[in-house]
Amino acid sequence: MIYQINTKDFNWEVKRTFGDFIWLRNTFLKLYPGYYIPSLFDKKNKDKTKSLIVSRIYILDQFVKRIVSLPDLL
Numbered sequence: 001m002i003y004q005i006n007t008k009d010f011n012w013e014v015k016r017t018f019g020d021f022i023w024l025r026n027t028f029l030k031l032y033p034g035y036y037i038p039s040l041f042d043k044k045n046k047d048k049t050k051s052l053i054v055s056r057i058y059i060l061d062q063f064v065k066r067i068v069s070l071p072d073l074l
Contacts, residue, residue: 001017001018001053002015002016002017003015003016003017003057003060005064018040018043018056018060021040021060021063024067025037025038025039025040025063028067032072035070035072037067038062038063038066038067040059040060040063041055041056041059
């Protein structure tokens with residue numbers, strides 16, 4: 001699945017996979033040990049129901065918002 005990300009400030013549109021979010025989280029975990037880096041959902045569930053997709057989009061949205069709210073990480 002490909003997720004489209006739109007930024008408000010710069011009006012950018014990028015497309016990312018779940019693997020990109022995993023890479024970002026793992027990178028922050030290595031660079032900033034001791035910081036709380038939000039977790040992501042378990043990808044093992046292959047079910048593609050609309051409610052699961054909406055839930056995953058919400059979780060990814062919250063993950064990005066929490067990351068950008070940590071000034072030491074950016």
